[in-house]
Amino acid sequence: MAMVDITGLRKVYDDGFEALKGVDLSIHEGEILALLGPNGAGKTTLISAVCGIAVPTGGTIEVGGHDVLRDYRAARRLVGLVPQEVNLEPFEKVIRTVRFSRGLFGLPADEAKIEAILRKLSLWDKRDTPIRALSGGMKRRVLIAKALAHEPRVLFLDEPTAGVDVELRRDMWETVAELKADGVTIILTTHYIEEAEAIADRIGVISAGRILLVEDKASLMARLGRKTLRIDLAQPLAAIPGALSHHGLTLADDGATLVYSYDTGSTRSGIARLMADLTAEGLAVRDVSTAQDSLETIFVGLVNERQEGAA
Amino acid sequence: MSGGINFGAIRAIYLFEMSRFFRTLGQSFVSPVISTSLYFVVFGAAIGSRIDQVEGVSYGAFIVPGLVMLSVITQAISNASFGIYFPKFIGTIYELLSAPVNFLEIVAGYVGAAATKALFIGAVILGTAALFVEVQILHPFAMLAFLVLTCVSFALLGFIIGIWAENFEQLQLVPLLVVTPLVFLGGSFYSISMLPETWQTIALFNPVVYLISGFRWSFFGMADVPVGLSLLAIAGFTALCLTVLWWIFRTGWRIRT
Numbered sequence: 001m002a003m004v005d006i007t008g009l010r011k012v013y014d015d016g017f018e019a020l021k022g023v024d025l026s027i028h029e030g031e032i033l034a035l036l037g038p039n040g041a042g043k044t045t046l047i048s049a050v051c052g053i054a055v056p057t058g059g060t061i062e063v064g065g066h067d068v069l070r071d072y073r074a075a076r077r078l079v080g081l082v083p084q085e086v087n088l089e090p091f092e093k094v095i096r097t098v099r100f101s102r103g104l105f106g107l108p109a110d111e112a113k114i115e116a117i118l119r120k121l122s123l124w125d126k127r128d129t130p131i132r133a134l135s136g137g138m139k140r141r142v143l144i145a146k147a148l149a150h151e152p153r154v155l156f157l158d159e160p161t162a163g164v165d166v167e168l169r170r171d172m173w174e175t176v177a178e179l180k181a182d183g184v185t186i187i188l189t190t191h192y193i194e195e196a197e198a199i200a201d202r203i204g205v206i207s208a209g210r211i212l213l214v215e216d217k218a219s220l221m222a223r224l225g226r227k228t229l230r231i232d233l234a235q236p237l238a239a240i241p242g243a244l245s246h247h248g249l250t251l252a253d254d255g256a257t258l259v260y261s262y263d264t265g266s267t268r269s270g271i272a273r274l275m276a277d278l279t280a281e282g283l284a285v286r287d288v289s290t291a292q293d294s295l296e297t298i299f300v301g302l303v304n305e306r307q308e309g310a311a
Numbered sequence: 312m313s314g315g316i317n318f319g320a321i322r323a324i325y326l327f328e329m330s331r332f333f334r335t336l337g338q339s340f341v342s343p344v345i346s347t348s349l350y351f352v353v354f355g356a357a358i359g360s361r362i363d364q365v366e367g368v369s370y371g372a373f374i375v376p377g378l379v380m381l382s383v384i385t386q387a388i389s390n391a392s393f394g395i396y397f398p399k400f401i402g403t404i405y406e407l408l409s410a411p412v413n414f415l416e417i418v419a420g421y422v423g424a425a426a427t428k429a430l431f432i433g434a435v436i437l438g439t440a441a442l443f444v445e446v447q448i449l450h451p452f453a454m455l456a457f458l459v460l461t462c463v464s465f466a467l468l469g470f471i472i473g474i475w476a477e478n479f480e481q482l483q484l485v486p487l488l489v490v491t492p493l494v495f496l497g498g499s500f501y502s503i504s505m506l507p508e509t510w511q512t513i514a515l516f517n518p519v520v521y522l523i524s525g526f527r528w529s530f531f532g533m534a535d536v537p538v539g540l541s542l543l544a545i546a547g548f549t550a551l552c553l554t555v556l557w558w559i560f561r562t563g564w565r566i567r568t
Contacts, residue, residue, distance in 0.1 A: 053408045076411040079409065087405060091331075096327075100323050103326075104323050104407070104410040106411065107319060
């Protein structure tokens with residue numbers, strides 16, 4: 001079942017800039033969707049339109065079956081938003097700002113719920129601390145606590161780990177995993193490919209206001225990913241022998257390593273033939289290793305492909 | 312949430328804004344007490360000693376309604392404008408825009424809090440004035456009604472200014488360049504009847520004249536303009552502000568992208 005259903009979404013700003021050019025996107029209940037894209041791709045605009053911060057120029061958005069414009073109260077009650085910027089009232093105490101967020105959704109005060117959220121995010125000890133006295137990482141946790149205060153079923157995380165250290169990033173990933181376990185649908189925008197790779201179920205790629213693809217993470221990597229075979233030679237080569245030229249090899253490590261790239265989706269990888277040719281050429285192999293393309297490589301490839309197509 | 316109105320959100324916004332006020336309660340209390348005392352020293356003792364009475368009321372007592380109005384109007388505007396401008400400035404307005412609240416609920420929360428703060432300041436000034444002069448209130452309910460209506464209507468104006476303002480300079484522009492002169496020229500410290508005839512006519516185009524006149528009537532039973540007209544003026548001003556706010560939220564002007 002689609003928890004968020006976006007059809008033909010367009011957004012044209014007052015200055016004429018078209019940030020979204022007919023986006024169609026369906027987000028399943030309980031999944032983590034990572035939305036990748038370069039700066040200015042339209043990620044934040046897309047989130048803003050769903051959450052009610054930006055008014056769509058065209059198209060429809062439904063959250064839990066509720067239209068975000070016609071039935072905005074029901075739709076917004078389901079949605080929590082963690083913005084990209086650390087937007088917090090500096091002089092307010094942590095617990096008060098979380099209570100405020102819950103109150104905005106018309107929910108009765110529930111101190112047990114607030115305590116549970118703050119404990120989950122390791123903020124309980126800081127509950128009476130003014131926000132200005134918190135570290136950057138803690139402030140990001142407060143943003144998440146505020147977004148969770150009304151127990152949303154859909155959580156938008158707009159680059160939640162931008163600028164945070166590795167340890168905190170991993171903590172955030174754990175929190176996201178726990179939320180998913182609770183059945184919360186999570187949409188995450190990020191610049192960090194490793195983030196999408198680590199926690200997402202599906203990956204969406206957006207560029208220049210258009211969704212380039214949305215696909216299951218594993219199948220995306222299997223479909224588009226290429227593997228690299230590195231062959232460490234016993235004796236370095238000055239150049240690739242002519243008999244091996246048809247394999248498309250490159251030399252690395254001052255001639256000590258041959259690098260062979262192959263498609264994982266292909267029925268024949270060509271490895272057996274390559275190894276046979278190496279033996280025929282009398283080249284002694286010391287070691288071999290393989291590595292798969294990261295999502296980053298896939299993402300860059302997709303965006304470049306798109307740009308070349310547009311040109 | 313019940314009956315289609317998000318009362319919880321109104322309460323949350325109201326309490327959040329009031330907590331800001333209570334954080335700086337000392338400043339909120341001391342500042343109007345000192346400024347009122349200064350007004351009484353300058354206008355009451357220094358100048359007032361040379362003015363016998365205004366329409367049968369001692370000058371010191373005569374300026375009390377004007378002083379209260381002056382502070383209440385400026386406080387209502389500044390509290391409401393800052394209340395909505397600050398979330399815009401620091402970016403926390405995203406919370407309001409993504410919450411299940413409509414414009415009336417947002418306005419009720421912010422304007423309610425700003426009006427409450429202004430009302431508190433008005434009471435403090437009235438109390439301070441009572442230390443200097445004998446304050447009589449002929450029509451206490453009418454006085455309270457005028458005070459509340461003024462607090463609400465100017466808080467609405469302040470809210471509009473807060474949405475319109477794109478920086479702190481603009482936030483101060485309207486209160487300093489428009490509102491303060493209108494209040495000073497609106498009969499805060501004198502009766503309109505003391506002006507030359509031409510200026511009396513010009514003064515009638517100043518909306519604040521109607522507020523101060525009505526408010527002063529509730530104290531002393533005398534007014535520059537009929538009380539009904541004063542009530543009509545303040546009701547019209549409130550309706551105008553609400554209409555502007557309705558348009559702002561309908562179009563998202565300077566709020567939503």
